[in-house]
Structures are given as structure tokens and as C-alpha cells.
Amino acid sequence: MTRYIIMRVLSTIPVMVLVALFVFLMLRLAPGDPASVIAGDYATAEDVARIREQLGLSDPIVVQFLRWVASLVQGDLGTSIFSGKPVTELIGQRIEPTLMLALTTITFAVVVAVPLGTLAAFRAGSLVDRFVMLFSVGGFSVPVFVLGYILIYIFSMTLGVLPVQGYKSPFTEGIGPFLYHITLPSVTLSVIFIALIARMTRASVIEVLEEDYIRTARAKGQSEMKILTRHALRNAAVPVVTVIGIGIALLIGGVVVTESVFNIPGLGRLVLDAVLARDYPIIQGLILFFSFVYIFINLIIDLSYTLLDPRIRY
Amino acid sequence: MSILEVTNLTVKLPDGADRPFAIEDVTLKVEKGQILCIVGESGSGKSVTAFSVMGLADRRALTPVSGTIKLDGEDILDIDDARLRKLRGEKMSMIFQEPMTALNPVLRVGDQISEMLEIHTDLTRSQRKTRVIEAMTDVRLPDPEKMYRSYPHQLSGGQRQRIMIAMALTLEPQLLIADEPTTALDVTTQAQILKLIKDIQRRKGMGVMFITHDFGVVAEIADHVAVMKHGRIVEQGSVAEVLGAPKDPYTQKLIAAVPSMIPPEREVATGQIALETDDLVKTYGQAGLLGQGRVVKAVREVDLTVRRGETLGIVGESGSGKSTVARCIMRLVDPTSGEVLINGENIASLREGQLRSHRRDIQIVFQDPYRSLNPRRTVGQSIVEGPVNFGLSMNEAKARAAELMQVVGLSPDALERFPHQFSGGQRQRICIARALAMEPMILIADEAVSALDVSVQAQVLDLLDDVRKRFDLAMLFITHDLRVAAQICDRIMVMNKGEVVESGFTSTVYANPQHDYTRALLAAAPGQIGPAA
Incomplete structure (x- = not known):
């Protein structure tokens, strides 16, 4: 091991x-x-x-x-052609908003999608199931920028409950303002991942619910709730975790657009500015940074398989 | 006094099924301290009966429309889900056919047994653990303390089934329902599990409803027998009545179809040698970081010869290496060393390109006819594919396929249909036709009748014997079932842990086994109720 x-x-x-x-x-x-x-x-x-x-x-x-x-x-990603600042410093300045946005988005997506998918699977064919599936198709189809402006229109401009743009750090300005500002971008960005993860969870749980050991659990007199949580979910987890990993990779693209829509000073904005200016060192640094993040996430996911399923031993 | 009384139970199938009722007017009783065997072929409704009693049948698909199921006086069709859940495990328990899939692969086996106590009792964690260890000791599992922490895939088939039995019996239910609990097990393991079930049942005075398709098993274990066909009970009575003097023609037919352990007289084959292996070895293993890692010797120095017109049986339990031998001969896996001679030419180390021309000489029929035919292609497409690859014109290939359909007892218009439109036995006939279409010299049957019902099994065995004669085939027949081997093999080889422990003419080996392992296998074959017994 x-x-x-x-x-x-x-x-x-x-x-x-x-x-x-x-x-x-x-x-x-x-x-x-x-x-x-x-x-x-x-x-x-x-x-x-x-x-x-x-x-x-x-x-x-x-x-x-x-x-x-x-x-x-040596940890030197070069200096920006235009600003003359080291690329590592530029990334360092912009990393927090992006990291926070990614973290809240994926957490929110998982927390919503896994129960939703499980519920849809448990009540497969019912109205709830159909609603979840419909939401999934919708979630896949709406581009982030369209959804972003729609949500801004509803929650910021019409209802006035959430800000239109900006970012507040939870470390320097407190958790309240942070959540107030991050909610809208996070929800916008998470919709597609909720769709993706809910769909995968549903398919995986439906498959697992057909397994013989689920029948065994029923034969023991176990309740349906416990059957889902104890027997079905962990067995269904491997494909779901895989898709969450893919989701994190796709998130990088989504972050660029979302940061533009909500005017968040993160890495996505840095990417955009650097590409438009052909600032090679920054682009290189960012692609490398994102690639390494992705390789690291893949590593974590691969290792998590062995925790989820004792049969997986390499 | 009966613990279970099923009275006039009728369960409806969903609309559009091949018959209106899954089971019809079923009446049976399980007495305390007795074993009732329900016998039937696939689709007879025996499992639906068992699942209805447990309340595990999906009520949307399988709706009970009339009758009662009284468990210790309480009609389980009349109670709510909470009460039903309470009865499951406490008063009635169930064990299943395939212990590998019936256990949750990601939970430790001890915790899975403990779950039963967690659901139904208020015991503390440590009290539960003590009870689980007791239950595991009770089913004679070795080193229960250590095994408690094992996962299902780390145990053998027999151990897994013992875990299932321990789980089912922790709360000392009055009724145990066993759905083909030994069908997936090796014959020696099957004998042990049957004995275990019978011992525990006697000791605890439990009632057992035992579902099986195998009259051999019935003879071993039953007190009472109910025979089911197409959802109805056609005959029931004590085991002596039903097995000794069956009244219903269907029961008579089923009993007659059980292959006997007495090999029939067979002529000694004198054809030329078609297949020969010399010191065939297959080892599996991974190279470690430093030199050799773990190595498994699947096949050790196997020598065999098969003449044209002859059937050689390779008999053994799972893990004996019998299927690996077949795969090496087919070159589906590459032998580690040794020779495989087809008509005198060694193919053991030929490269794929050189091997291709030899492929048609050896054909194989697999165990599972459901999975060995491509569901998206018509039967005809599957059959002509091979011959056309080897240069036959489409029209010739189709003509040959039509002829072969008749050889295997199917109508030529079957070629236009898809595999799912056929029964298991018919599909296996199609697989045989597919193999014959290549005009092979050697036919390998790898557990080719093991997935089939006993009456169908007899027919497919006849067909295999018939095509062997008709096409002068050298046949390699791989099976775990000694009864089947007795009926079809001229000679047999007994394999254990990759080694051939005994070989010879079938009648000689059966009459006078030399090796201890062969003797153990022959003794373990269930219910030796052949004509001479």
C-alpha cells in the first residue's frame, strides 16, 4: 500500500x-x-x-x-513582460479569490448534487426524479455568462439582496462580507457541476441499488434510509468522485468567465489580461500552475479510491 | 407445528410478461425442525415464492393478488413495512445464491453481521462484537477474531457463505430461507455447507425453506419436497415419496434428467491425435520492485492428448487451473512454457499473425450463453462472421449457417433473430453452431452446460456428443460437475491447484479412484441417486 x-x-x-x-x-x-x-x-x-x-x-x-x-x-516563473513583476508574485496576489471561489463552488455543488442525485435514484421514475433530470439538462445547457447575468438581474438589480460584483476576503474582512459577495458567483458557477454530479450520482446509485447486497440489507430488516447511506452511497462513490475530479478541472475554465462577469480580481482575470497582452511568462506560469493543481487533484482522487473501495489495491 | 403456512398464494406478473401469474395457488408448509425443499427449473416461480415470504419481492412488479403467508400465525401480506422489517432477521432470515455479491464489498464482514444486531437489539458495541464472534465460531469459521476485520473479497466462496449463514442466524430466527445457497460453490464446499445448514437446523430446531434446482441436493438435505413448474406446485410430499415414487410426469422427467454418476460404456477412440500438450505451464505474477514478486502457478506441467472422435474431460474445482489450460490451448492467454501441438504443429509460441490460420481449428463454447453472444447482432451475423473472415463468401457462409441450425435442432429462420429472443438452452445451441461454422478439428466446451437447467442440460449434452460423432471432433470438456463428466467423457483428467492428480478412462477413474482428492470429489457429489444407487 x-x-x-x-x-x-x-x-x-x-x-x-x-x-x-x-x-x-x-x-x-x-x-x-x-x-x-x-x-x-x-x-x-x-x-x-x-x-x-x-x-x-x-x-x-x-x-x-x-x-x-x-x-x-528554483520556483522562478519569470517576470511579466509588461509590469516587470515576478510571475509568482502576481499569482500569489490573485490566488486567494480564485481558490475561494473554486472551493465554495465545488463544496456547494457536492453538498447539493449528491443528495439530489441519490434522491432521484431512490425515487427513480417519480416526479422528483424527472425534475432533477430536467434541471440537469438545463444546467448543462446554459452558459455561465448567461446564467450569471440572469442571476444578477434577479438577485441584485430586482430584489437587491446580493451585490452585483466584487470580492471580500474572509481573512481580512470577515466571513459575513465574504459570503455576501461570493454567493452569487459561486451559485452561478456551481449550476453546471450540480447538473454533472447529480446525474452521475443518480446513475451510480441506481446501479448499486440493483445489487444483491442491497437485497441482503433489506433481508436483514434494515431501513431504506440506512440502506442508502450505509450500503449504497459508498459503493456508488468511485464514479462520483471521478466526476468531481473532472469537475474541478472544468472549473478552471468556468472561473475565468465567472471572474469576468462578477469582476473578481482572481487568476481568471489575470489569465484573460495576459492572453490579450501576449504576456508569455504569465501565461506560461498560469498554465503550469493550473496543470500542476490538476495533477495534484488527480493524485488525491486516485488515492481516495483505495480508501473508498478496499478491493482497489495496486 | 408449522412455522410457515402459505395458503393459495397467487402473485401477478406485470402486464406483457409471458404468463399472467408468477406463482399460482401455491400452498405449502414449513414445519419447525424440518427442511422443505422447493425444486424447480428456472422460471418455475420457486424464487418468487421465497422472496414473497420475505416480503422482498418488488410489489410493483410482483403483486400478491390472493392467498396468505402466515409466519408463526401472522400474515405478512397484512402487516406494515416497519413490522415486516422487524420480522426479517428476528423471525425469518434469508441466505442467497452468490455469497460474493450478497455481501457488501466495501464493509468488513464482521460489521455486516454486527449490523443485524444493531438493527434489532440494544446491545452495546462490545456486546455485539462478542455475539458476532460467537456466531462466526458457530459456523466453524477459522480464527473469527481476525476474520471479523476481513473484507468479502479476501475470503473464499465457502467462507463467504458461512458469513452469510452466521449473519442470518445471529438472532436465532425460526425460519431460514435458503435460495440456492450452494449453487455457486465448489462441490466439496457445497457438501460442507449442506452439512452445516443441516446441523444447525437440527440443533436449533429451525424450519428451513430450501430452494434448489438440483435433485442431488434435495436427496442430501430435504425432509419434505415441493416440485414447482410454471408457477404451480405439481407435487409435494415427504422426500421418500417424491424421490422414491414420483407421481407427476414432470417430477419423473426431472429426476430422470439428473445425470448419473455411473459412466456409460464407451468405445475407445482410435482416431489420430488432434491435440497434445507437453509440459504446459502458466504462471501469473507481477515482477516486484526487486526481482520476482508474487507468483501464482495456475497450471503446472500438464500433458494431455485428445484424439479425433474422443472427448477428454478436465474436472476440477474453481482455481484448479482447468479453464486456464483451455485458454492456453486456445491461446487466449499465452502459456509460460511447454508445447501445444495442434495436428503436430506447436502453436504455444507463435506470434499473432502466424497463429491466425490455426484459430479456426480450435473453437470454444463458453459457460454463459447470455454473455457470449453480441446482443446487437442477429444470430446469423454472429455465425457467419468467422467463416467470412476466413475467406468464405457471404452466400456460402449463410448456407452453411442454415445447415448448422438444423444440426443443432433450431429452425433456419432463427438466423434473422437476436439472441435475447431465445432461451438459455437455445442460445447454447447457437453458440455450438457458431463454433461448428468454422469447421474446427477441436471443440472446447468450457463449462458449457453449467448454466443450464437440468432437463436442458441433458439435451445439450446429447447435442455435443452428437456433433462430436458427426464431425469427428476432438473434444475437450471442462467441467466442475462430476455427474456431467461421467455422461460425456471418454477419458477424464482430475485437476487440483494447477496439477493433474489423476487421469484415465472415465469408467476406471469413477470405479476405482486412486488419488485422495479424486475420492473426495466423488464422495462430495450431491445425492448420488443414479439408477444403481
């Missing part, structure tokens, strides 16, 4: 190296020259060449890559 955990942790290293290589190449090979963007519309060819020299962009690509990896290992 310990050996499996060690092997699984070590196996993330080649993946991270590959990701780093791809990130590096993808951006170098993309059309567009940051040096000419920095130099501006009226720059001469010499100006552009000088800037390119300063940034190291005229060196051979292998040298650029090695230089980049070397600094990466």
Missing part, C-alpha cells in the same frame, strides 16, 4: 515535465511576436531586435527551454 502511494506520487514527475515542455513549445510556436507588441506601432526594426535580445527571444529554442526549466525548478 505504502509502495503504491510512493509510486503514484513519483509517477506525477514525468507528467509534470511533459506538461512543462508542451506549455513552453505551444507558446513559442504560436504566431505573434511579443517583442514587436512591446515596442509599439512606431518602433524601428532595431528597437524590436534590441527588445528581443533583452528578453532572450533570439537565442536557440533549446537554450530558452533549459534556461526556463532551470529557473522553474
Whole structure:
């Protein structure tokens, strides 16, 4: 078991190296020259060449890559071309709102979706079930920005119960203002995950409820509630946890849009600004950061399987 | 005094089923301290009867429309869910066919037994644990303290069934319902479990309703017998009456269909050797971080020969390696070492490309006809696929398929239909036709009749014997069932833990087994009620 955990942790290293290589190449090979963007519309060819020299962009690509990896290992993601600040510092400044938004979103989604899916499965074919399924299809279909503006219109502009935009840190400004500001973006972003997770939970629980050991539990005289919580849910958990993991990956895309809609100063906004400005070091840093977060989440999910199901031993 | 009285019970099937009632007008009694066996083939309604008594039948699909089910005087069709839940476990308990799936895979077995006490008693955690250990000791599980913490997949089939029995009996119910509890077990394990059930039942004076399809098991365990067919009880009485002098023609037919342990006279085959293995070895294992990890020897140095026109039986319990031998010969798995000679040519280490031309020479029929046919393809498509891959034109392949349908006793228009439109026995006939379409020299039957009802089993055995003669096939017949092996094999090989412990002509081995393991197997075969017994 310990050996499996060690092997699984070590196996993330080649993946991270590959990701780093791809990130590096993808951006170098993309059309567009940051040096000419920095130099501006009226720059001469010499100006552009000088800037390119300063940034190291005229060196051979292998040298650029090695230089980049070397600094990466020391925790240096480079400096922003435009602001001149270290990328790690920029990410550090913006990480909290994004992390908080992701955390509240996924927590809210799981807390709502798992019971909803279980209920739908338990009452499969009933009105409740049909409502949950209908909600799921709807949740998949509505884009985040459309839903965001609809919710803003209802809760902020018409009812006036929640703010239109902004972010308050729970650490410096207290949990009350934090929740007040995070609720709307979080709910908006979570709808699609509720749909996804509820659907998967429903399918998985329906399958498990057909199993022989559920019948055994009934034969013991166990109540339906306990059958669901004790026997069905844990057996249904592996596919649900997998989908939650996928959900966290998809969340990254959703965060970018949601932060724009609700004007939250997080990583999503940083991504957007960097892409528009072709600020290579920031884009690289962010893609790497998100990739590593995702690799880490995958690791946690893989390891959680062994806790959920004793039959899974590698 | 009877603990259970079922009177005129009729249970309706949902609209659109093949018959209106799952069970009709069923009347039976289980006396205290006695075992009632309900015998029948699949679809006879025996399980519906059992599940109705437990209140476990889905009432939306299976609606009781008339009759009563009195458990110790209380009609369970008349009580609410809470009361029913209380009766389950306290007054009546149930054990099931497949102990692997009947136990929750993610909970420790001790906790699953303990759950019974948690639901029905106010005992503290440590008191419950003591009771569970007692119950586990009672069913003779080794080292119950340690086994308490095991998960189901870490136990053997027999141990799992003992856990189920311990769970069912912790609260000392007056009625135990056993639904084919030994069908999924090996024959020696089956004998032990049957003995255990009978011992405990005697000791506690419990009533038992025992569902089975196997008259051998009935002979071992029953006091009373009820025979069911198409939802009705056709005959019931004491075991001596029903087995000794069956009145109903259906009972007579079922008893006659039970294969006898006495092998019939068979001619010695003299055809050329079609299949031979030499020192065949298959080991499974993973390379460890440092050198060899855990290695399992599934097959150890197996030598066998099969002549054309001859049937060689490989008999053994689960894990004996008998199916691995078949898979090595088919090259569905790669042998670790040794030779597999097909018509004299060694195919054991041929690469996939070279192997292809040999594939048609060996065909296999699997155990489960439900899962070995693609449900989305018509029977005809499944049968012609192989021959067409080997260069036959579509029209020729179809013509051959139509001929083969007649050989296996089906009508040629069956080719246009889908597998789900056939019964289990018919599907197995289709699988045999599919194998024959390749014009093989060697036919492997891997537990090919084990999933079939006993009357259908006899017919499929006849068919296999018939096609062996007709096409001069070398047949390798793999089975765990000694009764079946006795009927169809010219020679048998007994395997245990990957090794051949004994082999010889079937009649010789059965009459005079040399190895202890063979003797144990033969002794464990249930209800030796063949004509000579």
C-alpha cells in the first residue's frame, strides 16, 4: 500500500515535465511576436531586435527551454513582460479569490448534487426524479455568462439582496462580507457541476441499488434510509468522485468567465489580461500552475479510491 | 407445528410478461425442525415464492393478488413495512445464491453481521462484537477474531457463505430461507455447507425453506419436497415419496434428467491425435520492485492428448487451473512454457499473425450463453462472421449457417433473430453452431452446460456428443460437475491447484479412484441417486 502511494506520487514527475515542455513549445510556436507588441506601432526594426535580445527571444529554442526549466525548478516563473513583476508574485496576489471561489463552488455543488442525485435514484421514475433530470439538462445547457447575468438581474438589480460584483476576503474582512459577495458567483458557477454530479450520482446509485447486497440489507430488516447511506452511497462513490475530479478541472475554465462577469480580481482575470497582452511568462506560469493543481487533484482522487473501495489495491 | 403456512398464494406478473401469474395457488408448509425443499427449473416461480415470504419481492412488479403467508400465525401480506422489517432477521432470515455479491464489498464482514444486531437489539458495541464472534465460531469459521476485520473479497466462496449463514442466524430466527445457497460453490464446499445448514437446523430446531434446482441436493438435505413448474406446485410430499415414487410426469422427467454418476460404456477412440500438450505451464505474477514478486502457478506441467472422435474431460474445482489450460490451448492467454501441438504443429509460441490460420481449428463454447453472444447482432451475423473472415463468401457462409441450425435442432429462420429472443438452452445451441461454422478439428466446451437447467442440460449434452460423432471432433470438456463428466467423457483428467492428480478412462477413474482428492470429489457429489444407487 505504502509502495503504491510512493509510486503514484513519483509517477506525477514525468507528467509534470511533459506538461512543462508542451506549455513552453505551444507558446513559442504560436504566431505573434511579443517583442514587436512591446515596442509599439512606431518602433524601428532595431528597437524590436534590441527588445528581443533583452528578453532572450533570439537565442536557440533549446537554450530558452533549459534556461526556463532551470529557473522553474528554483520556483522562478519569470517576470511579466509588461509590469516587470515576478510571475509568482502576481499569482500569489490573485490566488486567494480564485481558490475561494473554486472551493465554495465545488463544496456547494457536492453538498447539493449528491443528495439530489441519490434522491432521484431512490425515487427513480417519480416526479422528483424527472425534475432533477430536467434541471440537469438545463444546467448543462446554459452558459455561465448567461446564467450569471440572469442571476444578477434577479438577485441584485430586482430584489437587491446580493451585490452585483466584487470580492471580500474572509481573512481580512470577515466571513459575513465574504459570503455576501461570493454567493452569487459561486451559485452561478456551481449550476453546471450540480447538473454533472447529480446525474452521475443518480446513475451510480441506481446501479448499486440493483445489487444483491442491497437485497441482503433489506433481508436483514434494515431501513431504506440506512440502506442508502450505509450500503449504497459508498459503493456508488468511485464514479462520483471521478466526476468531481473532472469537475474541478472544468472549473478552471468556468472561473475565468465567472471572474469576468462578477469582476473578481482572481487568476481568471489575470489569465484573460495576459492572453490579450501576449504576456508569455504569465501565461506560461498560469498554465503550469493550473496543470500542476490538476495533477495534484488527480493524485488525491486516485488515492481516495483505495480508501473508498478496499478491493482497489495496486 | 408449522412455522410457515402459505395458503393459495397467487402473485401477478406485470402486464406483457409471458404468463399472467408468477406463482399460482401455491400452498405449502414449513414445519419447525424440518427442511422443505422447493425444486424447480428456472422460471418455475420457486424464487418468487421465497422472496414473497420475505416480503422482498418488488410489489410493483410482483403483486400478491390472493392467498396468505402466515409466519408463526401472522400474515405478512397484512402487516406494515416497519413490522415486516422487524420480522426479517428476528423471525425469518434469508441466505442467497452468490455469497460474493450478497455481501457488501466495501464493509468488513464482521460489521455486516454486527449490523443485524444493531438493527434489532440494544446491545452495546462490545456486546455485539462478542455475539458476532460467537456466531462466526458457530459456523466453524477459522480464527473469527481476525476474520471479523476481513473484507468479502479476501475470503473464499465457502467462507463467504458461512458469513452469510452466521449473519442470518445471529438472532436465532425460526425460519431460514435458503435460495440456492450452494449453487455457486465448489462441490466439496457445497457438501460442507449442506452439512452445516443441516446441523444447525437440527440443533436449533429451525424450519428451513430450501430452494434448489438440483435433485442431488434435495436427496442430501430435504425432509419434505415441493416440485414447482410454471408457477404451480405439481407435487409435494415427504422426500421418500417424491424421490422414491414420483407421481407427476414432470417430477419423473426431472429426476430422470439428473445425470448419473455411473459412466456409460464407451468405445475407445482410435482416431489420430488432434491435440497434445507437453509440459504446459502458466504462471501469473507481477515482477516486484526487486526481482520476482508474487507468483501464482495456475497450471503446472500438464500433458494431455485428445484424439479425433474422443472427448477428454478436465474436472476440477474453481482455481484448479482447468479453464486456464483451455485458454492456453486456445491461446487466449499465452502459456509460460511447454508445447501445444495442434495436428503436430506447436502453436504455444507463435506470434499473432502466424497463429491466425490455426484459430479456426480450435473453437470454444463458453459457460454463459447470455454473455457470449453480441446482443446487437442477429444470430446469423454472429455465425457467419468467422467463416467470412476466413475467406468464405457471404452466400456460402449463410448456407452453411442454415445447415448448422438444423444440426443443432433450431429452425433456419432463427438466423434473422437476436439472441435475447431465445432461451438459455437455445442460445447454447447457437453458440455450438457458431463454433461448428468454422469447421474446427477441436471443440472446447468450457463449462458449457453449467448454466443450464437440468432437463436442458441433458439435451445439450446429447447435442455435443452428437456433433462430436458427426464431425469427428476432438473434444475437450471442462467441467466442475462430476455427474456431467461421467455422461460425456471418454477419458477424464482430475485437476487440483494447477496439477493433474489423476487421469484415465472415465469408467476406471469413477470405479476405482486412486488419488485422495479424486475420492473426495466423488464422495462430495450431491445425492448420488443414479439408477444403481
